[in-house]
Amino acid sequence: MSSIPRLHLDDVYVVVAAYCEPDIIMETVGTLVDCFPHVVVVDDGSPDATAERASRAGAVVLRHSFNLGQGAALQTGIAYALEQGARYVATFDADGQHAISDLNRMLEVLKEDNLDIVLGSRFLGESPDLPRLRWIGLKAAVLFTKLTSGLRLTDTHNGLRAMTADAARKLKITQNRMAHASEIINGIARLRLRYREVPVTIRYSEYSLNKGQKLTGSVNILVELLVGWLVR
């Protein structure tokens, strides 16, 4: 798949949170393991074949006994990666909308420019077929993040991230469900991490559109964040 030999990526752990993705998980994991020796899939309590297929495709699989949410699943995978002595941790969506080449570039930027975290942005890059409603929702999230964290980001809800082990250790995700994306951004601001956005391409397939967040999801995220602040 990639021109970068796997040996150079031995210190990178790619974390994939998966919930009920039996149809696409083998493809996603398959392309990842071609390039990365350490792929960790956290199966978030799927009642189907997601875990078994991810394992068959070559990933280490961690299973939540019941569904906890994407944030919790990512945190479990990150905890595993740190336990295993990862130097770099990446997050990658299970639904196959990210490109391996983008992740490779992000890791290069992370290492070469001595950053703490690199975030993928679909608005700096090309994202063909991004639906209008989705665009409005994502832009609203960007504005909200700017107001609450002060960070000037173009895409706050992108599942493609690469960070150092140190940053991953500090950015402990406590928002179990979808508010974790904003939580990471707030953490970057709070911890003053060195960050950069890198343009990435999101492939909006019919599959990922059906699985992805609806606009109504952002209301839930707001509520989750508010509750998180109240009971911190």
Place this chain on the structure above:
Amino acid sequence: MIIKILLITLLAVLAVFVIWQKITSPAVRSTALIVLAIGAYFVWQPEHANVVAHVVGVGRGADLLMYLWVVVTFSVVLVLYLKIVEMSRMLTELARRLALSQPIYPPDRSKP
């Protein structure tokens, strides 16, 4: 008169339940019994509830009870809510430890 008998009977049943169950601590049990006793007293002598209400500046005893009820209910909801949040955090931690303790390795690679 019927309402007095009915309410006091119900309060008595509750009191028996409070004494019988062994889940809560003695302190909680005593407090619950005192509250039940006060309730029974005001059911029997509603005019005395009016007196107490007048003292604190509320028109009727029933109104005073309702205001207290709202405050207590809200506090209970809040406490329960915080407890649920706390419990879900603990559950997350538990599920995470369990997941981390049993990694499933891919078939073609042995344990690293």
